[in-house]
Amino acid sequence: MAGFLAAFGFASSCLVDSPVQAQGVRVVPEGNRNGQQPSIPFASARRTAALKSSYDAKFERVLAVLRRDTTLISDIKRVAARYDIDPVHMIGAIVGEHTYNYDSLDSAQSYYVKALAYAGVSLRFQYDGVDVADFVMRPEFAECNSDDKQDNSNSLWTCYEAVWENTFRGRSVDGVRYPRKNLNETFFQPLFAGQSFGLGQLNPLTVLKMTDRVARVSRFSRLTAKDANEIYQATMDPNISLHYMAAIIQDAIEAYKKAGGVDISDNPGLTATLYNLGNPWGRAAQFRRSGNAWPEENYYGWLVNDRIKDLRSLL
DSSP, rough: TTTTGGGTSOOOOOOOOOOOOOOOOOEEESSOSSSSSOOHHHHHHHHHHHTTOOOHHHHHHHHHHHHHHHHHHHHHHHHHHTTTTTTTHHHHHHHHHHISSSSOOHHHHHHHHHHHHHTTTTTOOTTTTTEHHHHHHHHTTTSSSSSSHHHHHHHHHHHHHHIIIIITTTTEEETOOOOOOOHHHHOSSSSSSSBBBBTTTTTTTHHHHHHHHHHHHHHHOOOOTTOOOOOHHHHHHHHHHHHHHHHOOOOOOOOHHTTSSSTTTTTTHHHHHHHHHHHHHHHHHHHHHTOOSSSSOOOOHHHHHHTHHHHTTTO
């Protein structure tokens, strides 16, 4: 998923409205807190300029593709119901990714074709000849390999990610110099230059984080880092990737309820922001500590809220 490089940062501050504090979880109002769209990253602007396109043109093209693909919309509704989320959250994530972080969306069918093309390729997740499954057994990761984290793939891989950032990224350890890249870029790109793939622009590390949730809710097989081909299929095949998208959104809503004290389920711009940025539990905790009134959408989520009527018209 694009935005992953910021996974250990935090979302921007919130507006200083002064709502009446209530006991328990507060419901975040619909719509944007910003009157104008926050700044769009240079990398996104450069990609769009290179295609001689515009964000409005890409947005309208994605909308047109989704409007034609009634089967995909039906699938989105079905999966969203399974995860007890409003399907517009999933629509927002797809539209945001293909407006800002990907060239364009030709059709959902193209992703089925790509998934089949990758199915016969033998893949490994490794760096410098060492599989990531073996790498995370190093003593530096001992805090992660406890029973409680082993039973929760999200906690487990978030922990591995944090140890990588703090101990290995850009450093020399035991005579090996590790790149100044995140864990996903270093270990999880055996064939491709991109960081995320498929309709939902998922990355393999996010799939590993969500595999327990998807196994529990959708009854898919639990994946491990040794299941490289199955993980790529999960990113590429909409029959599977839609379930992972829904899991990411459900996890973000849960994070802000439990760690942030607010319910963002009626604000698709916020779930889109978190889909884009990642690390919802860390961001929710930071929001609660900040003392600010409400979480704030980024440029990506702002578009989703601004064009919410267009997105709901697809459902």
